[in-house]
Amino acid sequence: EVLALCRDNIERGIKNPSGYILGVGCELPPLAPPINVYALMKAAREYGRYQ
Numbered sequence: 001e002v003l004a005l006c007r008d009n010i011e012r013g014i015k016n017p018s019g020y021i022l023g024v025g026c027e028l029p030p031l032a033p034p035i036n037v038y039a040l041m042k043a044a045r046e047y048g049r050y051q
Contacts, residue, residue, distance in 0.1 A: 006043030
């Protein structure tokens, strides 16, 4: 689910003429599930490049 949400945000953000930065907000919660952090990083690597 996190991967899909990140991908959706990246796809919408790429259309923004000012650009888009995928991030966790102000800080990463200490108890965030590691799999969610991995999914965010995976989405950034796979979908976070302008063509």
